[in-house]
Amino acid sequence: MGQSEPSLRRQACATWADCPEAEKDKKLSVRPETPLLDSVQTPVDLRKLPKEKLQQLADELREEMISAVSVTGGHFGAGLGVVELTVALHYVFNTPDDRLIWDVGHQAYPHKILTGRRDRIRTIRQGGGLSPFTKRGESDYDPFGAGHSSTSISAALGMAVANKMADKPGKAIAVIGDGAMSAGMAYEAMNNAEQAGNRLVVILNDNDMSIAPAVGGLSAYLAKIVSSHTFLSLRGFGKKIIEMLPRPLADRARQAEEYARGMAAGGGTLFDELGFYYVGPIDGHNMEHLLPVLENVRDAIDGPILVHVVTEKGHGHPFAEPNQEKYHAVPQFDVVTGERKKSTPKAPTYTNVFADALIKESEKDDKICAITAAMPSGTGLNKYGDRFPDRTFDVGIAEQHAVTFAAGLATEGYKPFVAIYSTFLQRAYDQIVHDVAVQKLPVRFAIDRAGLVGADGPTHAGSFDVTYLASLPNMVVMAAADEAELMHMVATAASIDDRPSAVRYPRGEGLGVELPDEGKVLEIGKGRIVKKGSKVAILSLGARLGEALKAAEDLESRGLSTTVADARFAKPVDDQLIRDLAATHDVLITLEENAIGGFGAHVMDFLAEEGILDGGSLKVRAMKLPDQFQDHGKPEQMYEDAGLNASGIVATILKTLGHNDYGQALGDSAAAQKP
Numbered sequence: 001m002g003q004s005e006p007s008l009r010r011q012a013c014a015t016w017a018d019c020p021e022a023e024k025d026k027k028l029s030v031r032p033e034t035p036l037l038d039s040v041q042t043p044v045d046l047r048k049l050p051k052e053k054l055q056q057l058a059d060e061l062r063e064e065m066i067s068a069v070s071v072t073g074g075h076f077g078a079g080l081g082v083v084e085l086t087v088a089l090h091y092v093f094n095t096p097d098d099r100l101i102w103d104v105g106h107q108a109y110p111h112k113i114l115t116g117r118r119d120r121i122r123t124i125r126q127g128g129g130l131s132p133f134t135k136r137g138e139s140d141y142d143p144f145g146a147g148h149s150s151t152s153i154s155a156a157l158g159m160a161v162a163n164k165m166a167d168k169p170g171k172a173i174a175v176i177g178d179g180a181m182s183a184g185m186a187y188e189a190m191n192n193a194e195q196a197g198n199r200l201v202v203i204l205n206d207n208d209m210s211i212a213p214a215v216g217g218l219s220a221y222l223a224k225i226v227s228s229h230t231f232l233s234l235r236g237f238g239k240k241i242i243e244m245l246p247r248p249l250a251d252r253a254r255q256a257e258e259y260a261r262g263m264a265a266g267g268g269t270l271f272d273e274l275g276f277y278y279v280g281p282i283d284g285h286n287m288e289h290l291l292p293v294l295e296n297v298r299d300a301i302d303g304p305i306l307v308h309v310v311t312e313k314g315h316g317h318p319f320a321e322p323n324q325e326k327y328h329a330v331p332q333f334d335v336v337t338g339e340r341k342k343s344t345p346k347a348p349t350y351t352n353v354f355a356d357a358l359i360k361e362s363e364k365d366d367k368i369c370a371i372t373a374a375m376p377s378g379t380g381l382n383k384y385g386d387r388f389p390d391r392t393f394d395v396g397i398a399e400q401h402a403v404t405f406a407a408g409l410a411t412e413g414y415k416p417f418v419a420i421y422s423t424f425l426q427r428a429y430d431q432i433v434h435d436v437a438v439q440k441l442p443v444r445f446a447i448d449r450a451g452l453v454g455a456d457g458p459t460h461a462g463s464f465d466v467t468y469l470a471s472l473p474n475m476v477v478m479a480a481a482d483e484a485e486l487m488h489m490v491a492t493a494a495s496i497d498d499r500p501s502a503v504r505y506p507r508g509e510g511l512g513v514e515l516p517d518e519g520k521v522l523e524i525g526k527g528r529i530v531k532k533g534s535k536v537a538i539l540s541l542g543a544r545l546g547e548a549l550k551a552a553e554d555l556e557s558r559g560l561s562t563t564v565a566d567a568r569f570a571k572p573v574d575d576q577l578i579r580d581l582a583a584t585h586d587v588l589i590t591l592e593e594n595a596i597g598g599f600g601a602h603v604m605d606f607l608a609e610e611g612i613l614d615g616g617s618l619k620v621r622a623m624k625l626p627d628q629f630q631d632h633g634k635p636e637q638m639y640e641d642a643g644l645n646a647s648g649i650v651a652t653i654l655k656t657l658g659h660n661d662y663g664q665a666l667g668d669s670a671a672a673q674k675p
């Protein structure tokens, strides 16, 4: 039951360079031959197979996943790395009664294929299609939703304790990666896990990768530890395993055995000390290692147990194995040649513009430094780090630590930029309040993926940062309307040394505007008029400005003279600009790609406080994201659904003015924002 022969595809071209010309134009977008997988609709069918067939099933499952992702794009390397583990877990444990929770959930494509969703796997991450991560309600086999990392042990523990209290059978199995294991929440859960006894199983999926190579002491530690307990009579098994491991793994495990024996004298592994029975490392790509260990774990009378499984991100794919960071997520690609579907960029991405702007500022000021929480390529700090390696810090998946670490740097006169996705910054809210804002420390937050993000759906949308930041005293909150504005705001943030500041910008490409040589420092709290009109005023915050200008054109064609202003700051708001717009227009609309309680709320609050709304004729509306979690889809559709595209803006304004023809403005789908 070893590895089966590489499939025709892999034999055809192990690498792009080796690929014979004849293969290069062959598009294997058809599904691979998967006779065994065809017989498995759910794990109930899987558990009827003889063990010796499971490796073949895994091979077919891997081919099916490769074929599917070649069509859809999406998360790739992590799923390839857990194909055998997925088969073994569903084979050994009685899912869905035994709850299987995938941390992050980006590796759950094989899990979805095996649990009745193979027919929809080619809809993943598309509007109306499968969720990009695990999702309650999508399947009984998804007991918990995911997307943000390091939640699986806590969730599994909750389920395990619930079963215990109800005196119901059933275990909870959390599969957590080494990257996700760098977040504090995982330790909070393990610290509390003793109570679950043998109902909780943690599978540590250690591929020595996060999105980028794993960082920190834990990553080094994991490379050394090995099972050092005689519990569950696995001692002999441990030895047998090591002899069976493929050479590199065997060396690593043997080296670990030495280290652990030394440790055994002084106590167990880190996990033992936290109250777990530690088992491992075992080879996560070999059923002969996985099955007996998982069966022992399943039947254990004691616990909780942590099984340290060593896998390879991208395993089984000729391009994903050697390029693990690049293949964490992929666009559509040719399944034979691996060639990726290319999209011609129309403008630089906001991420790249940010990185270049910060490099420029850092060349002028050696106190500037940058911090990422395991997202160097996603935030552009990989580029920044190439230029300033000693001033760039990847703290792992540890957003809370990242923020307070930055606060510490700021107390010593440094100017830290925390580059982070809006959605992930949510995890560090108390650190922002307690460690940064209360102390008025000049930490800078470069908030990428602000607003809707499309295929990653509601767990990744950056919908709330204006709401959760602009409500804090001492904060300066900026939103870039285009890539030139982003450069100015990076320069402005770099210049603010007496309080915290934040600049938000969206995922993807800018508008293609001309970029200045370098950013200029903006006057804090001052907006700008972009287009002068007289009847309708649109006060836009951030990157919806382009749509506001398109809406203004449409409104002008209807005889409605329209002013468009770019607020630039959600905090402090530009009082005088608001007063002037309110005094000289019939309608004032605020526009932002943020949830309720953001920029519009602050403008309304100001108007109310100033008495401008008292008894006057001014009509005011705050356009924002709908008060709901929008499912994943194409960004343009999501903006239309949210009423935040040009036609939605026009419709809202016409409706506000009492015009009945706002329906035509909408086209036949989106709903104007309720006035």
Ligand SMILES: Cc1ncc(C[n+]2csc(CCOP(=O)(O)OP(=O)(O)O)c2C)c(N)n1
Pocket: 078, 081, 104, 106, 107, 147, 148, 149, 176, 177, 178, 179, 180, 181, 205, 207, 209, 210, 211, 313, 373, 374, 375, 397, 424, 427
């Ligand atoms: C709180 C949080 N921060 C950052 C991310 C972005 N992210 C998604 S997967 C990933 C790496 C996870 O590494 P690991 O747990 O080892 O899983 P692997 O991809 O190696 O299987 C990161 C940083 C996230 N999903 N959640």
Ligand SMILES: CC(=O)[C@@H](O)[C@H](O)COP(=O)(O)O
Pocket: 075, 104, 106, 147, 329, 378, 449, 453, 456, 460, 507
């Ligand atoms: C799983 C996860 O959280 C990341 O891989 C995320 O999907 C990256 O998002 P971007 O594609 O916007 O960088």
Ligand SMILES: [Mg+2]
Pocket: 177, 178, 179, 180, 205, 206, 207, 208, 209, 210
């Ligand atoms: Mg990993």
